[in-house]
Amino acid sequence: MDDRSIGLGRDIHRLFEGRTLVLGGVVVEDSPVGFDTHSDGDVLSHAIVDALAGAIADGDLGTWYPEDDPDAEDARSLGFVEGMMRVVRGRGWELEHLDSFVTLGTVRLRPWIDRMRANVADALGVPAERVSVKARSNDGLGFEGAGEACSATTVVLLRRTGARG
Template sequence: MKIRVGFGYDVHQLKEGLPFWLGGIEVPHTHGALGHSDADVLIHVICDALLGAANLRDIGFHFPDTDPQYKGIDSKKLLAEVMRILREKGYEVGNIDSTICLERPKVNPHIPAMRTVLAQVMGVDEDDISIKATTTEKLGFVGRQEGVAAYATVLVTKA
């Protein structure tokens, strides 16, 4: 069995009045992430980590922000397509470990719903998805509530 690890990092600016999609769910907040798609930073880092683990480039290569078909797209559709591509190459997800960096709103109450949605989209067990949240102690763009960042590490296996 072949085992590979991938890593993802993404940042999105926060803007007042936009919906805030995070981990496949809409989180109530006054600000939302700005991006070409729905700007779900957690799904984007998971996609990048999965694609990287399988040496399949990155989310921008597969879903360029210059392509109008991806304007406003639900990132769950991108994740489902990444899973299709990954499985087509013979890979399966071992586990995902992710961290969201955000001052407000508090993410912890939403993590169970995020895990459920992501597991359904990916066709994996909820136990295979770890989502953590942290602040940056009011430092940097996250601390000033100008943006949201996320990291993910994944393990994939190939028979």
Template sequence: MDELRTGIGWDIHRLVAGHRLVLGGVEVPAPAGFDTHSDGDVLSHAVVDALAGAMADGDLGVHYPEDDPEADEARSLDFVVAFAARVRDRGFEVGSLDSFVVLGTVRLRPHVDAMRANLADALGVPLDRVSVKARSADGLGPEGRGEAASASVSLLLRPLVGRPDGG
């Protein structure tokens, strides 16, 4: 029987006026963005955590520590590209990915298709394997009040088709 693996990821970052808001590699017009050393893309960060979790291979901070000078101003979608290659090197690929981005003060729905396309491309999988949903949190919590944005991801890894071991 082929081995399937599941992973979950979650991230949250504070929003600060005058910073860029990047989600799934898409710069979203907004009055506030992430106050982080990279672009702060919580969706990409949650994807990396889910990939790492499915492979029992640490988390985002293990592979891209905050004190790493290369992470300064880094494009978080590039972390997804690099970690997807790591997953493929271990003989797996994303079978499906489902995600939520939560931010109550900026309309995200117009940007969801671009986020899906960026993630599918970064993961090297067809678009129909990637779902991104946006929620407002109905004004509740830091996301609902626009003080932060968060993302959660659930994914399934499956063996690569045609891998050397016959998978």
């Protein structure tokens, strides 16, 4: 029996002036740009859902939270993480570790990282020591570096708990 599984998630959204930037459930208050999306657009939470779904080999964010679902309209994406983690646990898995990058070149994210980690850990129901969130600027390169988009990449390691749902 395989007792570990990994999953990889990635998300990217365009940025627009005058919108709210939400990452890891944190409103980045000093950001002049944010997402214009169906939910709150939280790319970090979206990448986490994709990684969790990938680790249990069952779809992605769109499978579990489709854009045409009226309940997802203006939804808090950290709630998607909570829901996906319930599915993961129901299938007999527990999160061992999560590692992630948020890439955005024009907004300083360092002051918000600890709150992002705490929010994500809380949503996953694990200690913050199991959650890593890092920020990168891309040195002005690409859509993220130019401030036209924000992306997140996440990898998770799950371990089998014995119970299978």
